Amino acid sequence: xxxxxxxxxxxxxxxxxxxxxxxxxxxxxxxxxxxxxxxxxxxxxxxxxxxxxxxxxxxxxxxxxxxxxxxxxxxxxxxxxx
Numbered sequence: 001x002x003x004x005x006x007x008x009x010x011x012x013x014x015x016x017x018x019x020x021x022x023x024x025x026x027x028x029x030x031x032x033x034x035x036x037x038x039x040x041x042x043x044x045x046x047x048x049x050x051x052x053x054x055x056x057x058x059x060x061x062x063x064x065x066x067x068x069x070x071x072x073x074x075x076x077x078x079x080x081x082x
Contacts, residue, residue: 008053008060012050012053012054015046015050015068015072016047016050016051019043019046019047019075020047022043022075022079023039023040023043023044025079026039026040026043026079027040039078039079042075042078043075046068046071046072046075049064049068
């Protein structure tokens with residue numbers, strides 16, 4: 001169980017770092033304001049999930065492990081098309 005918690009923490013640290021990097025990259029890109037706002041709002045919402053688990057607002061559930069990687073993948077697809 002300790003190993004599982006360590007892997008979850010490691011995964012969340014990597015995701016948060018990557019999301020912050022992508023949000024800073026998108027903020028510097030010249031693009032339409034509405035598209036930039038959509039990407040920024042989506043990235044911020046994705047940042048709320050790891051912080052919610054870290055501050056014990058909710059626990060790690062199987063749905064988190066199924067839906068969160070899909071959401072990250074869709075965010076990557078959205079930012080890859082810049």
